Amino acid sequence: MSFIRDTMLVFRRQERLALRQPAWVIIGLTQPILYLALFGPLLKGLPGASLGASGNAYRFFVPGLLIQLGLFGSTFVGFAIISDWRAGVIERFRVTPVSRLAIMAGRVLRDVVTLVVQAAVLVLVGVAFGLRAPVAAVFIGFGFIVLVAIGLASVSYATGLLVKSEDAFAPLINTIVVPLLLLSGIFLPLTLGPGWLQGIARISPFRYIINAMREAYLGHYFNTIMVEGIAVAAGMAILFLWLGSRVFVQENA
Amino acid sequence: MAIIEARGLARTFRSRKRTVEAVRGVDLTVGDGEIVGFLGPNGAGKTTTLRMLTTLLRPTAGTATVAGADLLGNPLGVREKIGYVPQAIGETMGGTDPNCLVIEELLDQGALYRIRAAQARQRAGRLIDQLELTGLEQRLVKTLSGGQRRRLEIALGLVHQPPLVFLDEPTTGLDPQSRSNLWEHIGRLRSELGTTVFLTTHYLEEADALCDRVFIIDHGVIAAEGTPDELKRRISGDVVMLRVAGPGGAARELLADQSVVREITAADGTLKLTVEHGEQALPSLLRVLDAADITLESINLSRPTLDDVFLTLTGRSLRDDSPGGPGKGKEQP
Numbered sequence: 001m002s003f004i005r006d007t008m009l010v011f012r013r014q015e016r017l018a019l020r021q022p023a024w025v026i027i028g029l030t031q032p033i034l035y036l037a038l039f040g041p042l043l044k045g046l047p048g049a050s051l052g053a054s055g056n057a058y059r060f061f062v063p064g065l066l067i068q069l070g071l072f073g074s075t076f077v078g079f080a081i082i083s084d085w086r087a088g089v090i091e092r093f094r095v096t097p098v099s100r101l102a103i104m105a106g107r108v109l110r111d112v113v114t115l116v117v118q119a120a121v122l123v124l125v126g127v128a129f130g131l132r133a134p135v136a137a138v139f140i141g142f143g144f145i146v147l148v149a150i151g152l153a154s155v156s157y158a159t160g161l162l163v164k165s166e167d168a169f170a171p172l173i174n175t176i177v178v179p180l181l182l183l184s185g186i187f188l189p190l191t192l193g194p195g196w197l198q199g200i201a202r203i204s205p206f207r208y209i210i211n212a213m214r215e216a217y218l219g220h221y222f223n224t225i226m227v228e229g230i231a232v233a234a235g236m237a238i239l240f241l242w243l244g245s246r247v248f249v250q251e252n253a
Numbered sequence: 254m255a256i257i258e259a260r261g262l263a264r265t266f267r268s269r270k271r272t273v274e275a276v277r278g279v280d281l282t283v284g285d286g287e288i289v290g291f292l293g294p295n296g297a298g299k300t301t302t303l304r305m306l307t308t309l310l311r312p313t314a315g316t317a318t319v320a321g322a323d324l325l326g327n328p329l330g331v332r333e334k335i336g337y338v339p340q341a342i343g344e345t346m347g348g349t350d351p352n353c354l355v356i357e358e359l360l361d362q363g364a365l366y367r368i369r370a371a372q373a374r375q376r377a378g379r380l381i382d383q384l385e386l387t388g389l390e391q392r393l394v395k396t397l398s399g400g401q402r403r404r405l406e407i408a409l410g411l412v413h414q415p416p417l418v419f420l421d422e423p424t425t426g427l428d429p430q431s432r433s434n435l436w437e438h439i440g441r442l443r444s445e446l447g448t449t450v451f452l453t454t455h456y457l458e459e460a461d462a463l464c465d466r467v468f469i470i471d472h473g474v475i476a477a478e479g480t481p482d483e484l485k486r487r488i489s490g491d492v493v494m495l496r497v498a499g500p501g502g503a504a505r506e507l508l509a510d511q512s513v514v515r516e517i518t519a520a521d522g523t524l525k526l527t528v529e530h531g532e533q534a535l536p537s538l539l540r541v542l543d544a545a546d547i548t549l550e551s552i553n554l555s556r557p558t559l560d561d562v563f564l565t566l567t568g569r570s571l572r573d574d575s576p577g578g579p580g581k582g583k584e585q586p
Contacts, residue, residue, distance in 0.1 A: 009364050017352055084350070088339040092348030092409065093308075095307050096365040097329055097338040 006099040010106020011113075018110060029118045032065040033125055039187065040129060044121055058131035063141055063213035064186035065126075066119055067206055070145040071181060072116050074152040075173050077107070078160025085164060095253050104157050104248040108241075111153045112146055119145055136215040144213050144233050148206070151237040154244030180204050185211075208232040255318075255416050256449045257283035264301050265474075275301040275474035278315065283451060283466075285416070288443055290464035291453040292559070294569050298473040300340070300421065306451070307337045307419055316463050320417045333366070336410035336418035340453075342426045347406040351395035354406055355386060358394065360411060366413035373412065380408040384438060396400035400431030407438065411448075418442070420452040424459060432456075436463055446482055457559035467559070471567040485557045491531025492555045493538065496523050498548040507545055508538060528576065531556065 018025065043057040084090050123131070123138055143198050156173070163169050183190075183197075184206035190198050201207050213227020220226070259281040262330040266273045268298055276298040283289050293299040306319055308328040316323075322330030342345030348359055357376060365375025381387055384404040394402060403423065410418050423439065424432040440463065442448040460467050461481045469477045469484070477484055485491075497504045501519055508526060509517050513534040514528040528534040531554045542549060563569070 009361070013353075013357075013361055016357070017350065020352055086345055087350055088341070088346045088348035089344065089350050090336070091339050092362075094309060095332055095335070096362070097332045097367065098365045126469065129500060 003099045003102055003105075005159060006102030007105040007109060009098070010093075011109045012106075014107050014110040015113070018114060021234070025114055025118065028114075029121055031072070032069045032122050035065055035068070035071055035187075036061070036122070036129060055128070056132055058129060059128055059133050059217045060189070060214060061147050061187075062123065062126040062131050063217055064121060064135070064184070066145050066213065067143055067148065067184065068181065068186050069078055069118055069122060070115055070148045071152065071177055071206065073118065073157050074111055074149040075177050076165075077153050078156035078158075078167060078173070081107070081157045081160040082166055083162060084167060085161060090161070099247045101245050104154060104244055104247075107157060108153045108244075109148055112149050113227050115145060115149045118140055133217040134219050136217065136221070140216040140221070141213045144209050144229065147233040147237040148209060151240030155240040158244040158247035180206055183207060184209075188228050205232045205236050254285045255282050256285045256287075256321075257317070257451065258279055258318035259306065259324075262302065262305055262312050262317055262499075263515055264298075264305060264310060265313050274473055276312075279470070279473075279475055281317075281468065281475070283449060286443060286447050286449055287465050288439070288450040288463055289452070289466045289473050290460035291451065291470065292457075292460055292467055293470035294564065294567060297470045297567075299470055302470065303419060303421055303451075306576070307335060307545065309310070333413075334415055334417060336413065336415040338406050338410040338418070338420045338423060340421035340423070340425065341403060341406065347403065348409065349394045349406055350404060353389070354396060354582065355381075355392055356378055356390040356396070358405060358409060362409045362412045368413060371417070376412055377408075380411060381391055383441075384408045384452055385434075393570060400427050400434070403427060403431070403435065404438070407435070408410065411442070414446065415448070417449045417451065420450060422453055422455060425455060432459070432566075455544050457563070461559055469566055476566045477562070482497060484562045485559065486529060489535075490527040490529050491557065493526040493531060493535065494527055494551075494553040494555070495526070495538075496550040496552075497542070498550055503545065504542060504547050507541055507547070511538065511541060 010146075018075075040058060042059050043061055047175060081090070090103065113201045121141055123141075160169055160171070163172065183201045183204035185201065190201050190207070193201075208225075208228045209232055212226050212233075215221075215223065215229070259279060261510060262279040262281070263274070263277060265274055265277045270411055279298070279302055281302075291299055291303065301310065305312045306324070307373065308331050312325070316325065318324065319331045320326075320334035322334060322341065324331055339345060339348050359377035359380065360370070362371050364370075368376065381390060384407060386404060389401060389405075390395065390575065394405065397405065407420070407423065410420070420439070424435050431538065436459065437449055437483060439452070441451060443544065444452065452463070454458075465480060467481055467484060468480065470473055477487075479487065495504075505517060505519055505524060508514055508524065511529050511534075513530070514526050520526045524570075526538075528538075535552075535554055539549070539552075
């Protein structure tokens with residue numbers, strides 16, 4: 001199928017460009033590792049009950065950091081498409097017979113691959129700090145962040161292409177991502193907060209995904225939390241992928 | 254045979270409740286193998302028209318056939334057959350990634366047109382030769398000079414050997430040497446490959462030197478079309494300046510009666526005549542003066558430039574509007 005061929009073509013090109021400047025992949029990883037090293041020890045001091053049933057603070061913390069990695073790693077990819085657009089690369093591709101959707105899909109695929117590599121490093125560092133979780137759970141966690149990354153990267157590229165200005169893009173993304181992140185209970189359990197905060201937090205889709213990932217890390221694979229998490233992650237991926245693809249395939253972008 | 258046939262092509266943009274008619278019904282016919290220039294001040298609808306013809310922008314009205322495919326019904330068919338080199342200066346650049354190697358850009362472009370790897374490699378090699386990029390294959394695009402990068406961008410538009418190539422301001426921002434070098438390459442495209450070239454330009458001498466035919470667009474419509482010579486003749490005529498010995502009154506009356514003379518004015522003892530076909534009119538004018546025993550002191554024939562044509566047609570000079578100046582890139586909302 002030519003769409004897959006085109007996607008792989010764009011993927012290989014973007015991968016080549018990313019490997020030419022591996023510094024960015026490493027910089028993307030420093031933040032979660034710093035959290036792991038400098039914030040994780042604080043969590044260990046909290047009473048075990050407030051961390052749910054996890055007992056092991058890192059079983060609570062690492063899924064949160066994985067989502068954080070996915071959230072920042074993929075919402076900011078739109079920056080790159082603004083510079084590609086400015087270089088005229090997007091228009092150049094759009095005038096060729098290549099699938100216009102593949103221009104996005106190939107990039108998203110590259111971001112997913114990058115993210116999985118970063119996530120693997122993060123989990124290994126977590127293990128070094130004392131994380132103990134089932135191997136299957138680690139892979140389920142990767143599945144969740146892949147879904148998150150597919151959706152967010154698509155929407156980020158589409159937004160970048162519509163906004164066409166880094167100055168507008170950065171504050172826009174920050175305004176959306178930071179509240180969502182805070183409401184997801186990435187750093188601390190939301191159960192520590194007052195009732196109203198827990199109520200508002202229900203609007204953050206990432207809350208459901210993190211909860212499901214934490215369940216997996218505890219070895220619980222079949223329950224409603226898991227179903228909710230999968231439904232939210234898959235639904236978000238499909239919705240955002242669809243929104244993003246509309247921008248790329250429309251006639252005038 | 255026409256390779257571009259556009260009828261009533263129009264595009265309106267809506268922004269903040271205002272409707273802007275960027276292009277208001279453009280008719281274009283370009284023959285196979287022609288080199289055609291598209292001239293117009295910024296905001297005239299030049300880029301918008303080009304973007305419509307290259308499937309980057311959907312027209313709000315009108316129809317067109319480009320390289321044998323229907324623009325609206327079969328945009329993919331159009332894309333397969335055309336090459337497009339975006340303008341390199343302004344809001345967006347010419348389409349190369351600064352962090353790619355020259356050879357990677359050429360091979361990727363081949364793959365975008367679904368050319369097999371071996372053949373793409375062969376074509377890339379040939380284009381590197383033809384566009385004097387030899388030895389730069391393994392260089393990053395960002396290390397190229399302006400002229401080299403522009404030649405690479407043009408090479409990208411040619412990888413699939415399209416019968417029709419659109420060049421958006423191909424030489425803008427280049428030094429005079431690179432510019433005339435690029436003119437040679439563009440000329441060779443047609444003479445060696447029979448490629449039809451549709452280019453927009455700010456440089457009148459470029460249109461003059463390169464184009465068989467010129468379209469002038471203003472306020473979203475085609476204001477004039479023809480060969481550069483035709484346009485100059487039709488619109489401004491040639492100008493003959495002459496100075497005669499003694500009072501010029503008799504000479505003025507005599508010349509004003511000649512059918513080739515469209516207009517005659519006198520200033521500081523010099524007569525300024527606007528004539529058609531100046532080089533043919535000149536001998537007869539001289540004979541008339543000679544027969545009346547009027548002695549000429551000096552005579553000078555000047556052909557109008559495309560800039561004069563432009564000024565007459567649009568009330569604006571193209572040169573006021575040099576690229577990089579204010580207003581550049583505002584054509585596209």
